Amino acid sequence: MxxxxxxxxxxxxxxxxxxxxxxxxxxxxxxxxLLSRGRxxxxxxxxxxxxxxxxxxxxxEPLPEEGRKKEYRITQAGRSVLEQELARLNELxxxxxxxxxx
Amino acid sequence: MKQMGEIxxxxxxxxxxxxxxxxxxxxxxxxxxxxxTAVGFCRYIFRRGTPGExxxxxxxxxxxxxxxxxxxxFNFLTExxxxxxxxxxxxxxxxxxAADGPFDMKDDTYAKLRTVNKIxxxxxxxxxxxxxxxxxxxFLCSLADWFAPHSEFSEVCSGIMxxxxxxxxxxxxxFWVPILRKLRRQVNKLIDxxxxxx
Numbered sequence: 001m002x003x004x005x006x007x008x009x010x011x012x013x014x015x016x017x018x019x020x021x022x023x024x025x026x027x028x029x030x031x032x033x034l035l036s037r038g039r040x041x042x043x044x045x046x047x048x049x050x051x052x053x054x055x056x057x058x059x060x061e062p063l064p065e066e067g068r069k070k071e072y073r074i075t076q077a078g079r080s081v082l083e084q085e086l087a088r089l090n091e092l093x094x095x096x097x098x099x100x101x102x
Numbered sequence: 103m104k105q106m107g108e109i110x111x112x113x114x115x116x117x118x119x120x121x122x123x124x125x126x127x128x129x130x131x132x133x134x135x136x137x138x139t140a141v142g143f144c145r146y147i148f149r150r151g152t153p154g155e156x157x158x159x160x161x162x163x164x165x166x167x168x169x170x171x172x173x174x175x176f177n178f179l180t181e182x183x184x185x186x187x188x189x190x191x192x193x194x195x196x197x198x199x200a201a202d203g204p205f206d207m208k209d210d211t212y213a214k215l216r217t218v219n220k221i222x223x224x225x226x227x228x229x230x231x232x233x234x235x236x237x238x239x240x241f242l243c244s245l246a247d248w249f250a251p252h253s254e255f256s257e258v259c260s261g262i263m264x265x266x267x268x269x270x271x272x273x274x275x276x277f278w279v280p281i282l283r284k285l286r287r288q289v290n291k292l293i294d295x296x297x298x299x300x
Binding site for chain 1: 161174175177178179181182183184203204205206207210212213216217
């Protein structure tokens with residue numbers, strides 16, 4: 001199982017989140033813009049590079065191709081990375097709230 | 103059917119380090135209704151269209167990448183409603199309808215860093231290629247003195263060698279070193295902007 005000590009970038013976090021349901025590239029962009037209410041727009045270059053890296057790490061996998069659009073989905077390893085990251089973020093939020101808001 | 107429309111050919115030189123200015127210029131042309139349709143060495147061809155209909159972006163894909171990688175990237179761009187209107191060396195000139203939204207977020211430091219980094223390694227690669235050719239020429243010229251010492255031919259070759267040497271040093275100092283420095287500064291500035299404290 002993959003353990004990560006590094007924080008995920010927002011782009012990677014949203015890409016992984018979007019791929020809980022299989023999606024093609026453009027679908028990931030739309031989902032990310034939707035979830036972040038337009039705050040985060042992935043450029044084609046960023047997304048393409050990230051998809052290649054995430055595949056190499058084994059966090060996502062391409063689905064058997066149907067037509068020209070390639071679809072991806074998160075792997076078990078990717079899901080556990082996402083869960084670890086969520087736990088880390090929760091810790092930050094809890095501590096931040098506890099100390100700043102008593 | 104829409105008519106072919108007016109065409110404008112422009113010669114203009116930008117160094118690699120000035121890709122941002124080049125991009126801005128092409129976008130300004132598009133805002134005035136001149137849409138980029140083809141690109142050559144220092145040469146840009148625009149066609150009259152609706153002002154503000156398209157936006158443009160420069161991108162880099164290594165020529166040395168396999169056809170498969172290039173094609174898969176090109177397909178991906180098409181999927182994102184992006185058209186490649188021009189290709190020159192490793193550069194791609196991308197076009198998108200302004201209505202489909204911008205290419206990047208306005209201040210996406212990571213995306214910028216990735217681009218500048220690609221341009222930096224492209225420049226270093228190009229410089230290495232040129233140096234290889236220069237050194238090869240010097241080597242070939244130096245052979246002349248071995249095979250035909252003190253001949254007219256060997257004198258011509260030593261003249262060429264001097265020329266290549268002087269030209270090479272000038273090109274390196276006046277052109278390449280400033281470009282690489284400028285790009286390096288851009289990379290460092292962007293790394294600072296990411297706000298990652300190491």
